[in-house]
Amino acid sequence: MAVTDFDQWQARVDAVWQDRALSADERIARIDALATELGDDHPVSLFERAGARDSAGRESEAEPLYRRAIERGLDDRRRARATIQLASTLRNLGETDDALALLDAERQRSGAELRDELAAFTALTLASAGDPVRAVSVALTALAPHLTFYTRSVMGYAAELASD
Structure with missing residues (x-):
């Protein structure tokens, strides 16, 4: 099914995220089903699929999806969020140098979104890095x-x- 109203699609994705009764596996399955409506290689679909896995503690599955989402092109806010979430994933995987490099590059981007959030995850990563x-x-x-x-x-x- 092709998405004709992106805002409506995003509202359905947001509803999945807000449903606290879902297990991690159920959330992944529902996000994956919604993501197929945009297409497997759509950057927002990749971002949402990565986030579902990340929140379930499946960082190694989330990492390549975040990277593809960023490579495929996200709007500024989603790119900043994807970078923060990827950096957090890398921090959890023990790759603090890569995480810090990503956060620093995003912070230096002209008009970088979510500066305070970038700072928070930079602080967490620095603490993890000793x-x-x-x-x-x-x-x-x-x-x-x-x-x-x-x-x-x-x-x-x-x-x-x-x-x-």
Whole structure:
């Protein structure tokens, strides 16, 4: 079946994600069924299939799907999400250097979406890589602009941690 209304299709995918009664295997099966409506090589279909496997703890199955989705071309927001999710998958697989490189490249893209989310996963990856001080610096730098008070102080402390 061909998708004629992408927004309606996405709403059905979102409903699967929101259904907490589904097991991981049921979620994968439903996402896969919806993904076939777009086609096996459609970047959004690949992204959703990867996410279903990733959330089920099947990182090794998710990784190539994320990579293909990114290669096939996603809009800026989905590309940022796919990069974050791929980096998280790589972190869970112990490939922290690759994860950090992906996150850094996405952060440096012009107009990169989801900057705070990128920072959060960079901090997690740095902690997993054995660099907790730098992880705290990244997290504080992302958090500081959202503070009611002490933004300048927290930014200063974050910079100090990064320089040590």
